[in-house]
Every structure is written in C-alpha cells, then in structure tokens.
Amino acid sequence: MDQLPDFPRPHGGEPWLLTPGPLSTALETKQEMLRDWGSWDGDFRKMTADMCARLLEIAGDHTGEFACVPMQGSGSFAVEAMLGSLVPRDGKVLVLANGAYGQRAVETLRYLGRAHVVIDKGDYLPPRGPEVAEVLDADTAITHVVAIHCETSSGILNPIEEIAQTVAAHGRKLLIDSMSAFGALSLEVGQVPFEALVSSANKCIEGVPGFGFVIARRSALEAAAGNSHSLALDLHAQWSYMEKTGQWRYTPPTHVVAAFLRALDIHAREGGVAGRGARYRENRDVMVAGMRALGFETLLADRWLSPIIVTFFNPADPAFDFNRFYDLMKTQGFVIYPGKLTVVDSFRIGCIGRMDGSVMQGVVDAAAHALREMGVASAAPPAQALAERARLAP
Ligand SMILES: *Cc1c(COP(=O)(O)O)cnc(C)c1O
Numbered sequence: 001m002d003q004l005p006d007f008p009r010p011h012g013g014e015p016w017l018l019t020p021g022p023l024s025t026a027l028e029t030k031q032e033m034l035r036d037w038g039s040w041d042g043d044f045r046k047m048t049a050d051m052c053a054r055l056l057e058i059a060g061d062h063t064g065e066f067a068c069v070p071m072q073g074s075g076s077f078a079v080e081a082m083l084g085s086l087v088p089r090d091g092k093v094l095v096l097a098n099g100a101y102g103q104r105a106v107e108t109l110r111y112l113g114r115a116h117v118v119i120d121k122g123d124y125l126p127p128r129g130p131e132v133a134e135v136l137d138a139d140t141a142i143t144h145v146v147a148i149h150c151e152t153s154s155g156i157l158n159p160i161e162e163i164a165q166t167v168a169a170h171g172r173k174l175l176i177d178s179m180s181a182f183g184a185l186s187l188e189v190g191q192v193p194f195e196a197l198v199s200s201a202n203k204c205i206e207g208v209p210g211f212g213f214v215i216a217r218r219s220a221l222e223a224a225a226g227n228s229h230s231l232a233l234d235l236h237a238q239w240s241y242m243e244k245t246g247q248w249r250y251t252p253p254t255h256v257v258a259a260f261l262r263a264l265d266i267h268a269r270e271g272g273v274a275g276r277g278a279r280y281r282e283n284r285d286v287m288v289a290g291m292r293a294l295g296f297e298t299l300l301a302d303r304w305l306s307p308i309i310v311t312f313f314n315p316a317d318p319a320f321d322f323n324r325f326y327d328l329m330k331t332q333g334f335v336i337y338p339g340k341l342t343v344v345d346s347f348r349i350g351c352i353g354r355m356d357g358s359v360m361q362g363v364v365d366a367a368a369h370a371l372r373e374m375g376v377a378s379a380a381p382p383a384q385a386l387a388e389r390a391r392l393a394p
Contacts, residue, residue: 015330016359019337020152020180020309021075021202022209023353025263029207032262037254045246047257052213054264058273059197059215060188067221069239070213072253075179075200076104077233078212082175082198083146084112085224085235086216091143092116094135094172096127096163099153100340101177105146112229117142123341124393126158126304129166136170144195149178149187150306153340154299155348157185157306161192168193173220179203179212180308183267184277184352195220201256204276204308204352207263210256280307283351283360290364291349294371295379297386299346301393307351309337313381314345320376322347328370334363344385 017024037044052068059066071078083105087093093114095105098121109116119127119135127147136142145167149160160176167174173195178187182199196216201207214235221239228234232250241249270276284307288298291312299311314322322338322345329336339346349363371379 015333015335016355016363017335017353018350018355018363019335020348020350020352021200023202023206023350024355025206025208025259026266026354029259029262029266032258033208033255035258037258039252039254040247044252044254044257047261048242048248048252049246051257051261051264054268055213055215058183058267060190061215062190065217066189066215067218067239067243068213068215069221069235069242070211070248070252070257071233071235071238072211072248072250074209075198075203075212076108078198078200078214079105079177079179080108080112080230081212081228081233081235081238082196082214082216083108083114084230084233085228086173086175086196086220087112087114087144088223088227089114092139092141093144093146094119094132094139094142095146096132096148096158097121098126098156098158099123099148099151101148101151101153101179102146105148105177115141122392123154123343124156124300124389126156127163128159129162132163132166133170136167136172142172144173144175146175146177149176149181149185149197150308152180152309154311155306155309156300156304157181157308160187164192164194180352181306183273184280184307186273186277201260201263204280205260205263205267206352206354207260208256210253211260277307279356280351282357283307283355284310286357287349287351287360287363290361291367291379294364294368296367297381297389299341299344299389304393309348309350309352311339311341311346311348313385314339314347315371315376315379316382316385317376317378317380319374320371320379321374324374325367325370328373329363329366332362332366332369334366344381344388 183204
C-alpha cells in the first residue's frame with residue numbers, strides 16, 4: 001500500500017484549520033488548481049464523469065440505481081437544490097433537527113414554501129426511531145423526512161441507520177444531509193435505505209470549496225421534473241443536461257473539480273471511508289483526551305461524539321476570554337471555531353482535514369499554553385453548564 005502523505009505544516013506556513021470546512025487540504029490537492037480547463041472540453045467532461053463514478057462508488061452503488069448530480073455553490077446550495085427539486089410542491093417534510101443545520105433545512109423549506117413539521121431535539125440529543133415513527137404514524141401527509149447525519153454545530157453523530165430503517169418501514173422517503181460525514185462515515189445504499197444524500201467538496205473528501213453533490217435514486221430524479229422553484233438550483237435540469245451532454249448546465253468550478261479529483265485519489269490511497277474515518281477517530285481521541293486532561297469538558301457524552309468536530313464548554317474561570325484564546329491559538333498555528341449553541345458558551349475543534357494525531361497533540365499543547373498565558377487556573381466549565389448537560393442528556 002502507498003505511504004500516507006506526510007502532514008507537514010500547510011504550505012507557506014499558514015495555520016491549520018481546525019474547522020469543519022473549508023479545512024486544511026493537501027499541497028498536491030491545491031497544486032491541481034494551477035491549470036485552466038475549458039468547461040465544454042472533452043477532458044473536463046471526462047473529469048466530471050470520473051468524479052461522479054467515484055462518488056457513487058463511495059456511496060456503495062453497484063447497480064446504477066443512483067446518480068450523482070454536482071451543483072455549483074457551497075453545501076447549502078446543494079441542500080436547497082435537493083429539497084426544492086426532490087420534494088414535490090404538494091409534499092410535506094418532517095425535519096429532524098438538533099442544531100443549526102437542521103434549523104437551516106427548516107428555513108430552506110420555509111423559503112421554498114414546502115409544508116413541513118419539525119422534531120426539535122435541542123443541542124444535546126439525537127432524534128430516535130420511535131419518536132420519528134410516532135410522528136409518521138400520526139401524520140400521513142408527510143412524504144419526506146430530512147435527517148442530518150453529523151450535526152456539525154454540536155458535533156453530534158445522529159443514529160442515521162435507525163432513522164433510515166424507521167422511515168423506510170413507514171414507506172416515506174429519506175433525504176440525508178451527510179455534508180460533514182460522507183467520505184469518513186459509512187453511508188452505503190445497500191445498508192441504509194434513502195432517497196438522496198447531499199455532501200460537498202470541502203468536507204471529509206478534503207477538497208476545496210466550490211460545489212456540492214447530491215447522490216439520488218434515478219427514479220427520484222426522473223420524478224423531479226418541474227418541481228424546482230429555482231432555475232439555477234433545479235437538480236432535475238442539471239442532471240438531465242449532464243446525462244445528455246456530459247457538461248454542467250452553467251459555468252462549473254473547473255479548478256475545484258480538478259482539485260477534488262486529486263483529493264479523491266488521496267482518499268482512496270488512505271483506504272477509502274474506513275481509512276479516513278479511522279484517522280479522524282484517532283484525531284478526535286488524541287484531542288479529546290488531551291483537552292480533558294486540561295480540565296475541559298465536552299458538550300456530549302462519548303457515545304454521541306462524532307469524529308468530525310467536538311464542542312467544548314468555555315471554562316468558568318473569569319480569566320478565560322474566548323477571543324483571546326482564539327488569538328493565542330492562532331499565533332501558535334491553529335485556527336479553532338466558535339461555538340454555535342443556543343444555551344451555553346462553547347467553542348469547537350474540528351478533527352477533519354489533512355491532519356493526524358501529532359497535529360492534534362500540537363493543538364492540545366497550544367491550548368495548555370494559551371490557558372497559562374491568560375492565567376486560567378482550571379479549564380473546568382461552569383457548574384451550571386454541567387448541571388444542564390446532566391439534566392438534558394443523562
Ligand atoms: C457544512 C455543512 C452544510 C453546508 O454549509 P455551507 O456553509 O453552505 O457549505 C450543511 N450541513 C451540514 C451538516 C454541514 O456541516
């Protein structure tokens with residue numbers, strides 16, 4: 001097997017991005033962007049076809065039942081394209097929300113004028129099969145369920161198989177936002193029943209930002225003609241044009257696609273989903289153990305901690321100031337992420353990107369140094385945050 005590429009400090013001494021995308025990418029990925037491609041040219045059409053075939057392979061589609069449709073823009077554009085195109089105008093959606101991305105799906109459906117209901121679990125808890133079953137039993141108008149695979153705002157890993165089995169048993173269609181999980185956590189069409197999943201270039205495949213992609217049942221795409229509210233985000237139109245011509249409907253992010261192909265090579269070299277997931281788990285384990293040794297506490301119990309991103313409570317010590325902490329981390333070469341929770345103060349550290357355990361140990365050492373600089377004696381969170389956690393997530 002090929003040697004894993006090293007994890008040198010990113011090119012030009014830039015800091016490591018401990019963020020859930022854009023993230024630190026391999027130098028060889030970035031270098032792919034040094035040449036120009038004509039969007040109509042056969043070479044680029046071949047790159048698009050190759051990319052889609054490889055994504056379908058990662059999704060475990062060996063029968064050709066599914067198709068991959070890339071969509072220009074950030075991940076939210078692809079989510080909106082999926083929702084607006086695959087949910088008919090008279091459809092009704094159940095959104096399983098436990099954080100900002102679930103809420104964004106709700107907001108998107110509101111913009112689209114699609115009927116929807118929500119199971120909102122707050123920040124700490126995953127939606128579970130039985131409560132989904134209860135809502136589906138009670139409301140036969142629901143046609144689709146939207147689930148977030150890894151809710152990146154807290155880092156919670158939702159039980160996607162349990163949800164998928166429930167939705168399938170009730171004869172409804174599941175749309176999965178696997179943005180921050182696809183490529184690192186297994187999600188295969190033969191194992192998890194779903195209608196479509198959506199992800200993007202700049203998450204676990206470790207490409208640069210510029211497009212998302214929807215992997216959908218061909219039958220769903222065929223049925224989607226005329227559903228879309230939007231010309232540019234019409235997934236059916238993008239798919240049928242691509243089937244006919246091999247081209248993207250409007251200007252594609254050519255350099256981003258070239259970089260993404262290289263990122264897919266590296267993904268395969270690393271052992272695909274299993275290899276990538278193993279490295280991210282190692283990243284998480286090194287980082288979480290080190291942070292806990294400093295007194296930090298995770299928002300979530302171990303059982304729901306994803307290998308994608310981890311939320312920590314801010315320390316209670318009045319000497320702790322997040323902005324100062326952020327700056328001190330950045331000076332040492334690590335860009336962290338503020339929290340995205342509604343109730344308690346928190347920050348996040350991502351485990352995804354071109355980093356290994358030794359980089360994550362560097363993060364922990366940098367955090368220890370930052371605490372000393374600020375004069376923070378203990379990184380323990382406020383008692384009230386812990387009480388809240390114990391109450392909501394026993
Ligand atoms: C990153 C992400 C998105 C898309 O966010 P963009 O900023 O539009 O790329 C959607 N859902 C989840 C779960 C994500 O992690």
